[in-house]
Amino acid sequence: MVDLFDTEPDAPVDLNGVTIWSGWLDDAAQSAMLAELRDVARAAPLRQYETPGGQKMSVRMTAAGEVGWVTDKAGYRYAPCHADGGAWPDIPASVLAVWRAVSGVDRDPDSCLVNFYGEGAKMGLHQDKDEADPRWPVVSISLGDPGLFRVGGHSRKDPTKSRWLNSGDVAVLAGEARLAFHGIDRIKFGEGEVLPEGGRINVTLRVAQ
Ligand SMILES: O=C(O)CCC(=O)C(=O)O
Ligand SMILES: [Fe+2]
Numbered sequence: 001m002v003d004l005f006d007t008e009p010d011a012p013v014d015l016n017g018v019t020i021w022s023g024w025l026d027d028a029a030q031s032a033m034l035a036e037l038r039d040v041a042r043a044a045p046l047r048q049y050e051t052p053g054g055q056k057m058s059v060r061m062t063a064a065g066e067v068g069w070v071t072d073k074a075g076y077r078y079a080p081c082h083a084d085g086g087a088w089p090d091i092p093a094s095v096l097a098v099w100r101a102v103s104g105v106d107r108d109p110d111s112c113l114v115n116f117y118g119e120g121a122k123m124g125l126h127q128d129k130d131e132a133d134p135r136w137p138v139v140s141i142s143l144g145d146p147g148l149f150r151v152g153g154h155s156r157k158d159p160t161k162s163r164w165l166n167s168g169d170v171a172v173l174a175g176e177a178r179l180a181f182h183g184i185d186r187i188k189f190g191e192g193e194v195l196p197e198g199g200r201i202n203v204t205l206r207v208a209q
Pocket of ligand 2: 126
């Protein structure tokens with residue numbers, strides 16, 4: 001029987017140590033977050049970065065917070081300003097609220113990366129290790145089209161497990177899984193209902209400095 005008054009979130013799923021809360025954000029919360037993320041992208045426009053090796057990434061990115069993750073031929077790093085020279089916008093309140101609810105730590109993040117996956121975009125297997133102290137967790141929020149998330153271990157060669165991340169899902173990389181290899185193999189472009197123009201947004205929160 002469907003309990004209309006049951007507001008408890010679903011139990012989390014474990015994917016090689018990554019905790020996934022499916023449907024953490026309801027439709028209203030997703031729309032509210034999307035509006036705040038559009039403001040972020042207006043203040044600091046999405047850009048297609050190059051890897052240090054000179055390859056254009058398929059994902060377009062922007063950031064919020066004290067520092068934003070950027071990459072170019074000089075390397076991967078956290079920068080205090082965006083390409084137009086201004087400070088990054090503040091981390092949206094709706095995004096901070098998710099960190100406070102699921103991160104399990106009592107310190108707020110100082111960096112929020114906003115990834116936009118258009119048709120055909122993906123992200124290769126990598127570790128998040130540009131942060132000063134990788135003991136702080138990474139909290140990842142998915143909006144828009146489904147994305148196939150792959151998680152392995154601490155070595156690139158370790159076996160991996162995959163799961164579709166849907167709009168409103170939240171993943172937490174903490175403990176052993178904080179430095180797990182992970183990536184997005186592909187998205188189902190146009191299948192989500194939240195972004196009328198299609199595409200997937202992923203927001204990650206980190207303590208970078
Ligand atoms: O898009 C995702 O779900 C993962 C993004 C990611 O791994 C990253 O930004 O470091
Ligand atoms: Fe990552």
